[in-house]
Amino acid sequence: MKQSINTAVALALAAAFGGTALPAHAAGEAKNIIFFLGDGMGPVPKTAARIYKYGEAGSLTMDTLPYTARIKTYSLDAQTTDSAPSMAAYMTGVKQRNEVLSMDGNTVAQAPSKDTATNVSDAVNNCSTSNGAAVTTLLEYAIAKGKGTGAVTTARLTHATPAATYAHVCHRNAEYEIARQAVPGGAGFNTRLGNGVDVLMGGISSYWRPYDATAKRGRPDGRDLVAELKAKGYSYASDLTTFNALPTAAGTKVIALFDQALSQGHMSYEADRDPTKEPSLAEMTSKAIDILSKNSNGYVLMVEGGRIDHALHGTNAYRAVTDTVAFDDAVKAALAKVDLTNTLIVVTADHDHTMAFNGYGKKGTPILGLNVNYATGANSLDANQLPYTTLVFGGGNNRPDTRTALDSATVQGKDYLQEVVIKRGDVGSETHGGGDVQLYATGAASKTFKGTIDNTKVFTLLKSAGGL
Structure with missing residues (x-):
């Protein structure tokens, strides 16, 4: 490929001074984008995890990435954000109110209510069509460009962070509504997703399955969204055996829902995970890359270490640091699989803790x-x-x-x-903390991430890097 003038100059300067230089990055140079989000992974929890695993002088993998920034995380109506508007800001570039997911600034949070027939909480979506408007997410931009897309998390797949990538709703707790937005062709489908997100992996299937009167959980509308997705060509995994058997050929679509920690509603904490039954975040990340890399147009993948936040809410430092290390291992796994000349990797958090x-x-x-x-x-x-x-x-x-x-x-x-x-x-x-969080970046267009910037600016940089 013919070098650009800027690239030639950079390489010439490097040679003149006896060193090497990375080529200059142009807008759209990142064929692939992997966005890692450590939920609640503020500076102190991250530092504690580093010391726990590698000592004071050691480094997590994310610490070794060459470009860094500090990120402002406040929401439209709060100094201290919750996960929904912060992740949505990363995914849409729009400031939103606490509890709101991938909607415009006019949207007011309106909590869902209980279904009276089944007594299932938060099953009735109370978001009116006049309450704001949806704003386009990074994954939706990628789908419009023919790229592969994925959302991988250790939290519920319908939880705030992954939901912000593929759903639009006035309140994060409307998880039954969030799930149906992911099902191509079904009632309530988010049509901006085209043929659907290619890789969906996370915890708990009850938001995707019909109501179970014995267990007293599941969808009151009676729909089996997993069956509907399978009918659309998705492969399904529910444990390590079925996960390992997932195909990775071109055109593969996956829905993986792990119920091993059903009482928690999410996947297991790393400290409690049974490695014979449940994949690690690193394994899920690797599998997602194997699938999405078959798309000749490239891909956009979001990976969340969701349970870091949950342990911090419980003031359980042990599980917080071990889940942070597991999240960092997922970053390491991704770095071992991708070509950084055409792939941008960004690692950050949605908010701090106390x-x-x-x-x-x-x-x-x-x-x-x-x-x-x-x-x-x-x-x-x-x-x-x-x-x-x-x-x-x-x-x-x-x-x-x-x-x-x-x-x-x-x-x-x-x-x-x-x-x-x-x-x-x-x-x-x-509670969450309101302090700035850290961001680390490497690969194509990564040098644009620097200084102290707003979380909405991160979206702008990601979108530009991917030519979206």
Whole structure:
């Protein structure tokens, strides 16, 4: 291929100075885009995961990517966003209100209600046609260009982050409505998806299956969306065996719904995952790339580490850091499979959390353990001479009326919940944080990601990079 003038100049300068240079990236140069989203993976949770796995001086795979930025995450109506408008901002370039998914700024969140016949919560979609308008998502732009598309997550496939890629709804909890928007030709189908998203992988099938009176869950409208998708040519997987058997030939379409952690409604935390029954996020990412790379026009793939957020809401640092490491392993898996001369990889988060480092910890101290003072080598103590952990949270439920002595083994266990400053009690779990999050990028057009930018600007850069 003939070099552009800018490319030739860059290579000539590199040779003159005895080094190498990446060619300049033009708009549309990224044939493929992989957008990784660590849900709730703010700077402190990510740093804690790095120390947990590799030590203070080590690096996660995402840390090694050459281009970085800081991302503003506020929503249209809140300093601290929830996942729906933040992910939707990445996917559409439009600021939205909390709870709203891939709609314009005129849309007001309107919660769904219970189906009275079956008593299924959130089954009735209360979004009126006059309540704002849908805005085009990155995956919809990609489909219009003939590219392959995919959404992969460890959360429910109808949860806010994956839903923002393929559905438009005034409230994120309308998951029965979200699911039907993904089914080509069916009632309520999002026609902007053409023949449908090629790869859909995530947790729980009840939003896609008919109502089960015994289990008291499932679709009150009686539709079997999995059967409808299979009739449209989709291959279905529900466990590791069927996942491993999925085809990867050109034209393959996949719906994979994993119910192994059904009581949680999502896929298992990495710390609890049975590797003989449930694929890892890295395995799902690899499979999605194998399928989508057969499209000669390229692809756009979204991969979410969804359960990082859930562990943080529960002030469960152990599961938060282990899920972050599993998310990073998915980034590593993708890097091993793609050609960075035509593929853009972006890794970021939708919002922060209130996790904080506490005390002056000694280097090498277990990040999940009790804080050990760097100068004395002894446990750091509070005003009542009791030890405390390095990791704490700004809010949540684990705030005892009277603190008692903690021991190292207990606080490093996977079920330990870190203490919090503000006890929220019956109000709910730990909240998101409003701080900026980090972004890492590599590959085609990646050098455009720099500085402190709005999450809506990330969409603009992604769209330009892919020529969408």
